[in-house]
Amino acid sequence: MENNSGILENNQKDVKERDFRMYARILLKYAPLIIGITITTTAIAFIYSVMATEVYEAKTMLRIERGSMKVLPGLDNAFYSGGRDYDFFQTQIKLFRSRSLIRAMLNELTSMKTPFSPEGATTEEQKINAFLGKVRVKPVPRSQLVHLCVEDGSPEKAALYANTLAKMYIQQSVDGKMSIVKHYGEWFDSQATAHERVIREREEDFKKFRQDNNIVELNIDLTASKDTLKRLQSQLNDLEKKIAGNDNLGDIKKFELEQAKAEMQEEIKRKKDRIIELDNLSAQYNSFKKKILAAQNYYTILLSRAEEWTSTKDEFDPRNINVIDKAKPPTRPIKPRKTVNVLFGMIFGMILGVGIAFFIEYLDDTIKSPTDVENFLKVPFLGLIPTVSSTQDLAAIEGIVENQPKGTIAENYRAIRTNILFSSDRPVRQLVVTSTGPSEGKTTTAINIAEVMARAGDKTLIIDADMRRPRIHKVITLEGDEKGLSNYLTGNATLDEIIHKSPIETLFVIPAGPIPPNPVEILNSPRLKILLDKMSERYDRIIIDTPPVIAVTDAAILARMADGVIFTVCGGRAHRDIVKRGINGLMKVGGHVFGVILNNVNIYRASYYDYYYYNYYRYAYGYGYREKKVDKKKRKKDSNKKNKDTSQL
Amino acid sequence: MTLWAKLFKINKKSIDFIPPGRWVDLHSHILPGVDDGAQTLEKSLEMIRYASETGITHIVATPHYSDLFPTPPKKREAALKLLKEAVCDAGISIKIIGGWEISFTDVHIKRILNGEDFGISGSRNYTLVELPNGINKASVIEGFFSLMIEGTKIILAHPERNSLIQQDIDLIKELRFREVKIQVDAESIVGVHGPTAKKIAFELLKRDEVDSLSSDAHSLSGYKNYKKACEIVNNNFGKEIINKIINDVPSSIAGIK
Numbered sequence: 001m002e003n004n005s006g007i008l009e010n011n012q013k014d015v016k017e018r019d020f021r022m023y024a025r026i027l028l029k030y031a032p033l034i035i036g037i038t039i040t041t042t043a044i045a046f047i048y049s050v051m052a053t054e055v056y057e058a059k060t061m062l063r064i065e066r067g068s069m070k071v072l073p074g075l076d077n078a079f080y081s082g083g084r085d086y087d088f089f090q091t092q093i094k095l096f097r098s099r100s101l102i103r104a105m106l107n108e109l110t111s112m113k114t115p116f117s118p119e120g121a122t123t124e125e126q127k128i129n130a131f132l133g134k135v136r137v138k139p140v141p142r143s144q145l146v147h148l149c150v151e152d153g154s155p156e157k158a159a160l161y162a163n164t165l166a167k168m169y170i171q172q173s174v175d176g177k178m179s180i181v182k183h184y185g186e187w188f189d190s191q192a193t194a195h196e197r198v199i200r201e202r203e204e205d206f207k208k209f210r211q212d213n214n215i216v217e218l219n220i221d222l223t224a225s226k227d228t229l230k231r232l233q234s235q236l237n238d239l240e241k242k243i244a245g246n247d248n249l250g251d252i253k254k255f256e257l258e259q260a261k262a263e264m265q266e267e268i269k270r271k272k273d274r275i276i277e278l279d280n281l282s283a284q285y286n287s288f289k290k291k292i293l294a295a296q297n298y299y300t301i302l303l304s305r306a307e308e309w310t311s312t313k314d315e316f317d318p319r320n321i322n323v324i325d326k327a328k329p330p331t332r333p334i335k336p337r338k339t340v341n342v343l344f345g346m347i348f349g350m351i352l353g354v355g356i357a358f359f360i361e362y363l364d365d366t367i368k369s370p371t372d373v374e375n376f377l378k379v380p381f382l383g384l385i386p387t388v389s390s391t392q393d394l395a396a397i398e399g400i401v402e403n404q405p406k407g408t409i410a411e412n413y414r415a416i417r418t419n420i421l422f423s424s425d426r427p428v429r430q431l432v433v434t435s436t437g438p439s440e441g442k443t444t445t446a447i448n449i450a451e452v453m454a455r456a457g458d459k460t461l462i463i464d465a466d467m468r469r470p471r472i473h474k475v476i477t478l479e480g481d482e483k484g485l486s487n488y489l490t491g492n493a494t495l496d497e498i499i500h501k502s503p504i505e506t507l508f509v510i511p512a513g514p515i516p517p518n519p520v521e522i523l524n525s526p527r528l529k530i531l532l533d534k535m536s537e538r539y540d541r542i543i544i545d546t547p548p549v550i551a552v553t554d555a556a557i558l559a560r561m562a563d564g565v566i567f568t569v570c571g572g573r574a575h576r577d578i579v580k581r582g583i584n585g586l587m588k589v590g591g592h593v594f595g596v597i598l599n600n601v602n603i604y605r606a607s608y609y610d611y612y613y614y615n616y617y618r619y620a621y622g623y624g625y626r627e628k629k630v631d632k633k634k635r636k637k638d639s640n641k642k643n644k645d646t647s648q649l
Numbered sequence: 650m651t652l653w654a655k656l657f658k659i660n661k662k663s664i665d666f667i668p669p670g671r672w673v674d675l676h677s678h679i680l681p682g683v684d685d686g687a688q689t690l691e692k693s694l695e696m697i698r699y700a701s702e703t704g705i706t707h708i709v710a711t712p713h714y715s716d717l718f719p720t721p722p723k724k725r726e727a728a729l730k731l732l733k734e735a736v737c738d739a740g741i742s743i744k745i746i747g748g749w750e751i752s753f754t755d756v757h758i759k760r761i762l763n764g765e766d767f768g769i770s771g772s773r774n775y776t777l778v779e780l781p782n783g784i785n786k787a788s789v790i791e792g793f794f795s796l797m798i799e800g801t802k803i804i805l806a807h808p809e810r811n812s813l814i815q816q817d818i819d820l821i822k823e824l825r826f827r828e829v830k831i832q833v834d835a836e837s838i839v840g841v842h843g844p845t846a847k848k849i850a851f852e853l854l855k856r857d858e859v860d861s862l863s864s865d866a867h868s869l870s871g872y873k874n875y876k877k878a879c880e881i882v883n884n885n886f887g888k889e890i891i892n893k894i895i896n897d898v899p900s901s902i903a904g905i906k
């Protein structure tokens with residue numbers, strides 16, 4: 001072709017379309033299965049929803065504020081560790097799930113005589129775990145609000161748990177803060193006591209120091225000493241003047257005076273020493289004094305703070321967590337969520353169904369469509385025979401051309417005839433009709449092909465070489481006695497004796513005859529070859545019905561002698577590999593395979609290729625769909641009538 | 650066609666379809682009482698009158714020659730003669746030409762090969778052939794070859810309705826390469842033969858692989874649909890194409906000068 005690329009593109013487009021159609025076909029084909037699975041899973045989900053124990057969720061709303069303690073400036077951090085609001089909030093939320101809180105709550109519940117005792121939880125730890133599974137904390141975004149949700153089988157209990165948990169949470173939080181408050185009070189007390197002792201100790205030390213150094217009060221002692229010194233010095237001066245102004249004093253007197261003077265000088269000297277000593281002690285003295293003062297000052301401050309604390313601590317409100325909405329027993333259970341469960345069941349069923357459908361399709365290696373014939377068997381496709389509506393029995397199908405020479409199935413057989421005659425360069429005189437397995441429609445096909453050939457004006461002979469399950473003589477009404485092939489091959493009849501006339505003028509029949517015990521041996525008789533040669537001289541077409549190839553070699557013997565073989569394949573039942581093996585087997589012994597006739601194709605549920613056939617049937621012959629339908633009904637009636645007739649017979 | 654496209658088409662201003670001076674219908678079941686077409690002479694005349702009013706100038710009467718309707722040639726000759734006279738008497742200026750629609754089966758092909766003439770009279774051996782249900786590609790190629798080698802030229806009737814073509818539209822290209830003429834049914838364009846036939850017909854028109862658009866009329870509605878189809882093709886593919894498929898190519902096939 002001139003435009004290969006164009007064709008290629010078209011092919012690719014085609015392939016895509018075919019793929020799509022293939023998927024659509026699979027879905028359509030397995031629709032009952034998919035719908036069934038979907039209904040089942042939906043039903044299971046529904047039953048589960050109905051049967052499952054109901055779970056209620058009680059909800060209490062709390063407001064968690066970041067309150068502050070106004071009592072002691074700078075003491076806030078002692079209560080609220082962590083600076084940022086977010087951290088604070090998260091911490092509070094996490095606290096709801098703390099084991100200590102739950103434990104406290106469980107104790108509270110026990111004390112309220114409504115103990116929490118879930119199934120299978122004996123130890124306290126198990127109980128806590130069980131309860132933790134029921135609690136959910138849902139902060140309301142961008143607010144200080146928190147929803148505390150508790151699930152339970154009973155709505156009342158759920159509400160009770162939620163409320164108790166909130167209560168315990170608040171209580172624990174308050175207790176925590178109050179303990180800090182109490183701690184500060186105690187701290188003040190202990191500090192004050194400690195400092196009292198320190199002051200006392202220091203005063204003791206000071207006292208001892210003063211006793212040791214003979215100091216009453218340093219400044220007073222010093223002043224006193226200095227005054228004494230002054231007085232002594234003036235007394236000394238007076239004494240010296242007295243001595244100097246009274247030369248005439250007696251020696252005794254003078255001696256006494258001198259002695260007093262010396263004493264006085266001695267006394268002055270002593271006083272001077274004392275003053276120096278006191279000066280030296282003053283540093284130590286002051287240090288003692290300062291220490292005592294400092295301790296006293298601190299003690300005073302402590303006392304005043306402690307006073308302040310005692311007077312204001314009663315005003316402190318640690319409740320920065322409030323219950324906004326108390327939990328009420330919910331009226332409707334949150335679990336099982338029926339709609340969600342049922343919807344999930346439905347979707348799951350659908351997915352499962354589609355999955356199974358594709359899996360079955362994947363596993364299914366039967367030949368179902370003309371494409372399968374061309375792709376897997378690699379032999380020409382000669383035509384298809386659609387499944388006949390179920391009301392018609394086998395006998396009706398077998399006489400299809402005879403009964404309805406103008407029907408679509410007869411039309412198909414004529415097309416098959418044209419295809420057989422035209423699609424091969426070989427002579428088409430002796431045709432073997434066979435199949436891989438039994439009951440694939442060999443005999444029906446053989447009879448109908450023989451019939452369309454006879455009706456086309458060819459002198460046709462049909463030979464029933466299926467000497468295992470011969471059926472042709474049952475289908476075609478024969479004249480005369482039923483001597484057949486076996487009679488001739490065993491030498492018990494002449495050719496003319498075994499050829500029977502049929503209702504159709506140009507169609508002749510050789511029935512199988514009595515069933516022999518050893519068909520293969522009989523078929524191997526040289527008389528078979530003679531028979532075929534002679535018949536070829538007399539008849540235009542010879543159709544030979546044979547047993548299936550997979551079990552016995554009868555068909556192979558005949559295939560070797562005939563011009564070719566037509567394989568009948570029952571759509572949806574014959575497996576690719578088995579059919580392939582059968583065809584290859586015949587080819588190996590020298591048989592020529594004209595092609596495959598696909599039997600029993602459900603055109604209303606077949607593959608993409610047959611989709612066209614479906615359309616073809618619907619719109620065939622341009623009379624529109626409605627008339628076609630009427631036709632079908634009529635035919636149904638007719639066939640019913642016929643069935644009745646036969647049953648009456 | 651999607652709903653949107655349909656709505657869109659309504660809004661689109663249609664181009665007026667002006668019938669060409671010569672309009673040849675290559676495929677019609679107009680002969681009275683021979684096949685599943687017109688059953689009486691009155692019905693035939695009714696159809697012809699309508700066709701004439703539409704602007705059709707030549708009708709090739711192509712009764713079936715198939716398993717379902719094995720019209721005997723003598724019967725056709727008689728009907729043809731009868732109709733021609735009736736048309737003449739009625740004063741309708743349409744020319745009726747004799748022809749056949751042969752079903753492609755071994756029996757019928759053999760008759761052609763045996764020398765019987767099923768061609769359109771006046772043409773150089775052009776024969777209208779329809780493919781039956783269930784035929785395969787190999788026999789089409791083989792059978793057409795055997796006909797053509799004997800000098801028969803083939804007009805393939807309504808391939809868009811055939812399952813083989815519907816699943817392998819590229820076969821048309823191959824057949825045209827072998828000088829097979831392609832005739833599409835008007836009723837396929839209108840949609841009477843279903844969505845697939847319609848799709849394939851449009852695709853063939855798009856690919857410019859249609860040689861003749863003919864009525865395949867079995868009754869008066871066939872000609873009504875023929876007119877409708879011509880308008881649709883005129884709107885969608887233009888004046889040149891419609892002129893080609895109802896005038897130029899059919900005229901040369903039927904040997905009309």
